[in-house]
Amino acid sequence: MQLDALLQPLLAQLNSGVVLLDKQNQVLFFNQFIARRANVQLEQVQGQNLFDVFTDLPKAWLQRKLDSVRQLQVPAFSNWEQRQYVFKLPHLRPLSTGSQYMAQNCSIMPLGNGSDSAGYLCILIEDATDAFVYQQQLHASMAQLEQANRIDGLTGIYNRRYWQQQLQLELLRAERYQHPVSLLLFDLDKFKQLNDSYGHQGGDAVLTTVAERISALLRDTDIFGRYGGEEFGVVLPETALDGALMVANRICKTIAAETVSYNQQHIPVTLSIGVASFAGQSSDELIQQADIGLYNAKRQGRNCVCAYTDSADYLKR
Numbered sequence: 001m002q003l004d005a006l007l008q009p010l011l012a013q014l015n016s017g018v019v020l021l022d023k024q025n026q027v028l029f030f031n032q033f034i035a036r037r038a039n040v041q042l043e044q045v046q047g048q049n050l051f052d053v054f055t056d057l058p059k060a061w062l063q064r065k066l067d068s069v070r071q072l073q074v075p076a077f078s079n080w081e082q083r084q085y086v087f088k089l090p091h092l093r094p095l096s097t098g099s100q101y102m103a104q105n106c107s108i109m110p111l112g113n114g115s116d117s118a119g120y121l122c123i124l125i126e127d128a129t130d131a132f133v134y135q136q137q138l139h140a141s142m143a144q145l146e147q148a149n150r151i152d153g154l155t156g157i158y159n160r161r162y163w164q165q166q167l168q169l170e171l172l173r174a175e176r177y178q179h180p181v182s183l184l185l186f187d188l189d190k191f192k193q194l195n196d197s198y199g200h201q202g203g204d205a206v207l208t209t210v211a212e213r214i215s216a217l218l219r220d221t222d223i224f225g226r227y228g229g230e231e232f233g234v235v236l237p238e239t240a241l242d243g244a245l246m247v248a249n250r251i252c253k254t255i256a257a258e259t260v261s262y263n264q265q266h267i268p269v270t271l272s273i274g275v276a277s278f279a280g281q282s283s284d285e286l287i288q289q290a291d292i293g294l295y296n297a298k299r300q301g302r303n304c305v306c307a308y309t310d311s312a313d314y315l316k317r
Contacts (some may be wrong), residue, residue: 017125025050036087049312056088069108070119076108080128080207091129152226154297155211163225167235168283181243185290186273187231187306189302198267205262206269214251241277248273248305
């Protein structure tokens with residue numbers, strides 16, 4: 001049996017794309033893998049320039065690859081992680097991906113060593129869509145896991161562990177560069193009574209709404225987290241005590257000005273806020289100072305802001 005008679009059915013059934021080029025990048029052959037996905041027949045384009053047949057090719061990049069393989073007579077390779085695809089071919093698979101195009105491993109190989117065959121090339125396209133989809137799913141799962149490790153599930157702001165980590169980093173940064181940073185610590189006034197009156201779902205609705213309203217008042221650089229059940233904290237980088245008091249009063253007044261709607265009821269909500277400014281103390285000490293300010297705000301009658309001072313009995317509005 002003639003070798004050509006064996007090669008033709010082999011190339012037709014091969015689950016990889018094969019493209020043969022002459023010295024001028026004219027298309028000599030491509031197999032059914034390419035023909036089906038590109039929706040083009042060899043007889044229609046044979047002898048035409050590769051880049052005229054497949055107009056979506058990355059021409060400058062691929063031309064450099066082709067020239068390099070011809071000059072050096074060594075194969076070149078590009079995988080799907082470097083460039084998702086070379087030939088813009090649909091993957092034809094029942095897969096949910098971020099792209100309708102096939103992810104590819106592409107090999108470019110020189111053909112022959114004789115003067116007649118020098119400059120001829122074979123481009124081999126392997127479908128790597130399965131690996132591409134798996135990698136997408138893996139990255140998505142890792143991103144979700146990372147998000148879960150940082151975000152409070154109810155309010156959508158930072159959880160306590162991550163918030164405290166960021167507080168420590170901000171204090172290190174502030175100490176190194178001698179920049180101001182302040183801390184707000186606050187909780188919802190009479191939250192237990194609120195839960196008793198409206199149920200835990202009503203309490204959750206209040207926590208969620210309050211978190212959303214406060215988030216809208218903060219800068220992108222501010223670090224907002226849920227410190228405890230109804231207790232929250234805000235780290236204010238590049239903010240001295242006077243500026244922190246302004247932010248705290250704005251938060252306090254905004255929350256008190258508008259009720260929270262839940263189950264056709266309007267729930268009044270107020271906050272008590274303690275403020276402390278960094279002066280070389282540890283993160284635990286800064287939190288303790290803001291907590292003293294919070295306690296004094298409660299003692300002063302709630303729905304107000306108090307700054308920590310060296311005298312625990314001194315209240316500042």
